[in-house]
Amino acid sequence: MTADTIREPLTRSSEDYLKAIFHLTQGGEAAGTTDLAQALDLAPASVSGMIKRLSEQGLLAHEPYRGVKLTAEGRRIALRMLRRHRVIESYLVARLDYSWDTVHDEAERLEHAVSDVLVERMAAALGNPLVDPHGDPIPGANGEMLELAHVPLSEVAVGDAVVVRRVDSADAARLRYIADAGLVPGTAVTVVDRQPFRGPMTVRAPSGERIVGHDLAALLLCSRGPR
């Protein structure tokens, strides 16, 4: 009986915290207050306060001085936000002429304002896509998400041929650079050379040979097969 509390609608801030925590805990580790503060561009003390509120609402599991993880409910909400964000990005790019480097900020605001109905209409209009324009998987309406075994380009061996599937960045300038270099998702590339010690690598792409720095290569997630 006490199980399903009547949940009052979350604030924008709360939604942003949950999203950020979701991202930070992708690796399985709890998210630290400072990391969260950095991700959200807030003072650590502000984050401590919000962590307390969200924990009281049952959305976070907080071990003081140890960090936070999402509860099942918190995770459900985070995935809903992620779905919204990625469906919106997909729709804006496909139907309203947005480019993949400018679409993030718009989606960041809209994701807090759209209704579930609108998200589903947009998804349906696009044929329920499984990935967004950056190659990121779009969680389903029930929270299930395609999990793909991608390898960062920075870890592909010399001689190997892979396909760029996903670009792990929201930075507009970086995304434009990647597009200009002809390394968008779907591009087949072969590693020609790799320098050690996080040095640059050389890849052959349809657009020609490119020298790619290690940090950038680490953001280009690739697959060997057709997916």
Added chain:
Amino acid sequence: MTADTIREPLTRSSEDYLKAIFHLTQGGEAAGTTDLAQALDLAPASVSGMIKRLSEQGLLAHEPYRGVKLTAEGRRIALRMLRRHRVIESYLVARLDYSWDTVHDEAERLEHAVSDVLVERMAAALGNPLVDPHGDPIPGANGEMLELAHVPLSEVAVGDAVVVRRVDSADAARLRYIADAGLVPGTAVTVVDRQPFRGPMTVRAPSGERIVGHDLAALLLCSRGPR
């Protein structure tokens, strides 16, 4: 030099106040605190407080105990919100299968979140429409608005033929009723009979003869000519 202050972005609340004041002052009269409170579903005291803040920001002209009007700047912002709202409604109906009775609430939230770029993209995608699905004129990007000489159906004389152009209501149930009665904008109707003392009237529409109450007829704005 002091003329153009750097204006920090308005809050959602402020935008809603400006919109409501715009509507209430359409007739030329100043808007009273109580009317505003009713329109926004807030306590009058809260409205007094916000009026003070918005006046200090130069968006309202407030005569204590006499009501408020918009300044030029306040009006500019209100028209921008109105454009957003009506462009969004138009887009959702045209492209995402919304019906005219459900679209209002969605637009009400989105109008605070969309960028100018997105609004213009949506408008362009629809060929820059001049009216929204309810027949309300959409202000231009520069604030100019088509002003049409419409007559409420409730004031059309017996025997006269007019075309419904605009429905002045945001209430979903009422809008559904109007659609069911076949009286959406664009419909040609002839007044067959009118009862006095705000009584019902009978009109002939393509869908058949309809008896329309006075209050509803007052919401159906009509024109005689092609517009």
Added chain:
DNA sequence: ATCAACACTTAGGATAAACTAAATTACCTG
């Protein structure tokens, strides 16, 4: 001309979310 009713404003308080400054805890290093 007064006063009751209503409209409006002021005063004071609550909540959410941010901040800074100060205190506390954890952990690594020597």
Added chain:
DNA sequence: CAGGTAATTTAGTTTATCCTAAGTGTTGAT
């Protein structure tokens, strides 16, 4: 294992927006 550093939390303040309660202004009816 003591101490220092970095991470975290607590305490107290600020801003925006709402509230209720109380006080003030306006006005129409007698």
